[in-house]
Amino acid sequence: MKRNRREFLKLAGITAASASVIGVTSGLTIAEASGSGAAKPDTTILAKNKKALTAKRWGMVIDTRKLQTASDIEPLIAACHKIHNVPEMTNKNHEIKWVWEEEFKHVFAEQEHELVNERLRHLPFLVLCNHCKNPPCVKACPTQATFQTKEGIVMMDFHRCIGCRFCMAACPYGSRSFNFKDPRPFIKETNKEFPTRMKGVVEKCNFCAERLAVGKQPACVEASEGAIVFGDLDDSQSEVRKVLNDNYTIRRKPALGTGASIYYIV
Amino acid sequence: MLELALKGSKKFYGWLIALLVMAGIGFAFYVWQFNFGLGITGMSRDVSWGFYIAQFTFLVGVAAGGVMVVLPYYLHNYKAFGKITILGEFLAVASLTMCMLFIIVDLGQPVRILNVWLHPTPHSVLFWDTLVLNGYLLLNIVVGWKVLEAERNGVHYKSWLKPLIYISIPFAVSIHTVTAFLYCGLPGRGFWMTAILAPRFLASAFAAGPSLLILLCLFVRKATNFDPGREQIQSLAKIVAYAICLNLFFFLCEVFVALYSGIPEHIDHIKYLFYGLHGHGLLVPWMWTSMGLMVVGIILLVNPGTRRNEGVLAAACVAVFTGTWIDKGLGMISGGFIPSPLHHVTEYAPTFPEIMVTLGVYAIGAIVLTILFKIAISVKEEING
Numbered sequence: 001m002k003r004n005r006r007e008f009l010k011l012a013g014i015t016a017a018s019a020s021v022i023g024v025t026s027g028l029t030i031a032e033a034s035g036s037g038a039a040k041p042d043t044t045i046l047a048k049n050k051k052a053l054t055a056k057r058w059g060m061v062i063d064t065r066k067l068q069t070a071s072d073i074e075p076l077i078a079a080c081h082k083i084h085n086v087p088e089m090t091n092k093n094h095e096i097k098w099v100w101e102e103e104f105k106h107v108f109a110e111q112e113h114e115l116v117n118e119r120l121r122h123l124p125f126l127v128l129c130n131h132c133k134n135p136p137c138v139k140a141c142p143t144q145a146t147f148q149t150k151e152g153i154v155m156m157d158f159h160r161c162i163g164c165r166f167c168m169a170a171c172p173y174g175s176r177s178f179n180f181k182d183p184r185p186f187i188k189e190t191n192k193e194f195p196t197r198m199k200g201v202v203e204k205c206n207f208c209a210e211r212l213a214v215g216k217q218p219a220c221v222e223a224s225e226g227a228i229v230f231g232d233l234d235d236s237q238s239e240v241r242k243v244l245n246d247n248y249t250i251r252r253k254p255a256l257g258t259g260a261s262i263y264y265i266v
Numbered sequence: 267m268l269e270l271a272l273k274g275s276k277k278f279y280g281w282l283i284a285l286l287v288m289a290g291i292g293f294a295f296y297v298w299q300f301n302f303g304l305g306i307t308g309m310s311r312d313v314s315w316g317f318y319i320a321q322f323t324f325l326v327g328v329a330a331g332g333v334m335v336v337l338p339y340y341l342h343n344y345k346a347f348g349k350i351t352i353l354g355e356f357l358a359v360a361s362l363t364m365c366m367l368f369i370i371v372d373l374g375q376p377v378r379i380l381n382v383w384l385h386p387t388p389h390s391v392l393f394w395d396t397l398v399l400n401g402y403l404l405l406n407i408v409v410g411w412k413v414l415e416a417e418r419n420g421v422h423y424k425s426w427l428k429p430l431i432y433i434s435i436p437f438a439v440s441i442h443t444v445t446a447f448l449y450c451g452l453p454g455r456g457f458w459m460t461a462i463l464a465p466r467f468l469a470s471a472f473a474a475g476p477s478l479l480i481l482l483c484l485f486v487r488k489a490t491n492f493d494p495g496r497e498q499i500q501s502l503a504k505i506v507a508y509a510i511c512l513n514l515f516f517f518l519c520e521v522f523v524a525l526y527s528g529i530p531e532h533i534d535h536i537k538y539l540f541y542g543l544h545g546h547g548l549l550v551p552w553m554w555t556s557m558g559l560m561v562v563g564i565i566l567l568v569n570p571g572t573r574r575n576e577g578v579l580a581a582a583c584v585a586v587f588t589g590t591w592i593d594k595g596l597g598m599i600s601g602g603f604i605p606s607p608l609h610h611v612t613e614y615a616p617t618f619p620e621i622m623v624t625l626g627v628y629a630i631g632a633i634v635l636t637i638l639f640k641i642a643i644s645v646k647e648e649i650n651g
Contacts, residue, residue, distance in 0.1 A: 093309070139389050145381070166448070174608045
């Protein structure tokens, strides 16, 4: 059963299945998590959705010229956090963030200097999991609760995670959050299509694997109105590759060799 | 032999009851944490490991320190240590028990702990750490118990123990090496990313473990009819002297590399710990105290005049033990998280419930140590009497 669910979660990244169905097939655990009433398991949904978006390695280019102010960025964060049931914790120490904004000096700490361009200095940068090619978190995880899909997405199995937080120490981008207490009372409006989490597990951005599986772009990309381009980094004909070819882009901490899949046009 | 733990004085029972009460209080706080989540601790998104993991790291050292009596006796045939190897082994057992408990209380989902072995993951250092820690624990229980039993019966221990004894020596080194590898292999954590981390962990282990053992020996001599021996204590003192010098030397090597290279990612953590960063300096007084205590320890231990005076020696051991505890049990772990990889300074201090859970674990360790030492010393008293 456990194995099946895990296989299924992996599959969800590469094949089609709506998130609400995840709750059904995996039985009690997620049904309980999402609060939805469990219907009878239907194994036919494991078949691949024809509309599913697929890639060899998903990646993203964020055009910071088109995201100038906090008000440009907030709808993107809201879109992600709403559909993924990300709670708004009152205690800053217990914050859960999948995608958020940071200043240049924090995002590119090693490139910060006193003469940095005024626009960049005050620009809000969107940051999220980099879905590294060589993810240190996946290496560190002692249970494979965090793993990399064939399409390069770094995912979490919330039901296998033991909450050791080794992945948080391993991540050089601060992209992971831990549920220091039950997050459910802090979710304003629960999206029944996606599981909520319990206390004691780590979570982070999943590149909207559940949306790709049904042919939708990630929520932040959709909300960005063209400021973020998402696509297959290994496909030379993809739009994301075209944008990378036409613009000079930078990545966070390239010296660490993690192979971040998020590129910034600055 | 277990029956020997049951026959004790009123003081012995009083001490055990006091420890049980402390363990009970700690457990009550743990139940709270279990129900509420790790939010009752001082840990945060930025400082995601705190007091528990720091105690774990320090105690792995104390456990590894036990090998400093095993190695000279079994490899160099240094007979004097034959009298006290059992104390070193039982100290390791008690320390490792606490290590395991500190890992468990640190987990967000402790009931899933077996996932580590249900889904063995060789690329995770934590997987290896559970293996070497459990292996070393088992070796010390078996070797310690069997050798003591043979001693009680007046026979030589069984020959099949010999390979286990030899294996336990590299195992002791491995537990602290692997524990250092948990930290020093992580990209983006400049404070830990140094090849000297494992050697430094071992040096501080061989200082902290034997210095605690000296204090225990001095106590045993006073409280029981078994004298661990002056020569034994003096030899241990020399080991502590070398180890604490090495620990400080390794630390200074690290400081040199960070400061002279001038790479901010490496300097910032040291700056935070010893001078404060962006106006935050919670650990500054602690770190200087730690350095001061280690220097005092070195002066008192290297100088033969002071080392040979057992009263001064005891003070030096307290200084070394406390100094290394602050270094590893306070600074080493949270220091690696401050500043964060995004260069935010989020400070960390353990909360009251966190300290109570910690004291509870220490109480359980002390119970294990008391019972094992009681058995060992009763056997020694039997033989001498």
